[in-house]
Amino acid sequence: MAGIAAKRMKARSLAMVIGHTIHLYGASRQQFLSDIEWVRHEACHVLQYREYGIFRFLYLYIREYLRHGYVDNSFEVAARAAEADQHLLDRFEIH
Structure with missing residues (x-):
């Protein structure tokens, strides 16, 4: 689904959340995790x-x-605002 969304949005890479899982397209796990705002x-x-x-x-x-x-x-406006929240990730355990 992330690949379909990326093509529709003409994006080279994309992350898409479904439930509690973040699905990536065009980016590795390491690339994603190295971009804290993303x-x-x-x-x-x-x-x-x-x-x-x-x-x-x-x-x-x-x-x-x-x-x-x-x-x-x-929902996107809120997610963009969350990019600057330095404590947001304290609520997660990243695997």
Whole structure:
């Protein structure tokens, strides 16, 4: 699915969260983990899934996307803000 999303967004690399798992396309695990802002962004989406549950989150995310597009989607706005949160990852155990 991450590959499909990357092609649709014309992105060379992409991370996509489904539930509590971050799926990568066009980037290695090491490349992803070395970009702390990217990790925080995706970790924010994991927290959003935790808050809403998988089906409710997907419904709300798609509704936001249809109403406001990708950039102005409130879930993406929150994830971009989380990129600067130095304590966000304290809530995770990364495998």
